[in-house]
C-alpha cells in the first residue's frame with residue numbers, strides 16, 4: 001500500500017541552523033503515528049518541513065507516493081494535507097461555518113463536510129453562526145480539528161493539540177481521533193507531549209531528541225509509556 005507519508009533521510013533547519021538530522025518515517029493510510037519528544041527537539045520543525053515551509057538540505061518527502069520535497073506549501077496543501085498548527089489559525093471574526101468552508105476545495109463539498117462535523121463535534125453545528133473568536137480556547141481547538149477532518153485529508157499533521165486543554169476536552173479529541181482511525185484512510189502524524197493521550201490514539205510512536213529519531217515502537221506495547229517517559233525526562 002502506498003504510504004500517506006514517506007520521509008527518507010530528511011535534514012532541514014533555519015538558515016545555517018540544522019535542526020532535523022536524517023529523519024526517516026512513514027505513515028500508512030488510516031494509521032496514526034505519534035511523534036514525542038522534549039521541548040525544542042524539532043517536532044514542529046518536522047511538520048513545517050513536511051508542509052514545505054522550510055527548504056530541505058537532504059533527503060526526500062513523498063505524500064501519497066508523489067515526491068513533494070521541493071514543492072511549494074500551497075501545492076502540498078492541494079494534495080490533501082491538513083495542518084493543525086500550534087498557533088491557532090482560525091479566522092477569529094468569521095463564523096464557525098465560514099472557517100470550515102474556507103478549508104474546502106469547493107462549496108459542493110459542504111454537505112459532506114457538515115456530516116463530518118456532525119460526527120466529530122456536533123455542538124459546533126448549534127454554534128454554526130457564532131464568530132470563532134468568541135468560542136472558548138478548548139472549543140477553538142475542537143473547531144480546528146473539525147475543520148481539518150471536514151476536508152477529508154489524505155494526511156493530517158497535528159501539533160500538540162492537547163496543550164492547555166482540560167482532561168474532558170482531551171478525552172473528547174482522543175475519541176474523535178480513534179473513531180477517525182477506524183473509518184477513514186487519513187494518515188495522521190500526531191506531535192504530542194501528552195504520553196497517555198498519544199499512546200491511546202496512535203498505532204505507533206517515534207521519539208525525537210535533538211533533531212533525530214532515537215526510539216520507536218508500537219503504541220500498544222507493554223512498557224511503551226515508561227520507555228517514552230524516560231526519553232522525555234533525560
Ligand SMILES: Nc1ncnc2c1ncn2[C@@H]1O[C@H](COP(=O)(O)OP(=O)(O)OP(=O)(O)O)[C@@H](O)[C@H]1O
Pocket residue numbers: 014017019037038039040041042043044045046
Ligand atoms: N523560525 C526559527 N528560526 C530559527 N530557529 C528556530 C525557528 N523555529 C524553531 N527554531 C529552533 O529549532 C529548534 C526546534 O524547535 P521546534 O519548535 O521544532 O521544537 P519542538 O520539538 O516542536 O518544541 P516544542 O515542544 O517546544 O514546541 C529549537 O532549537 C528552536 O529554537
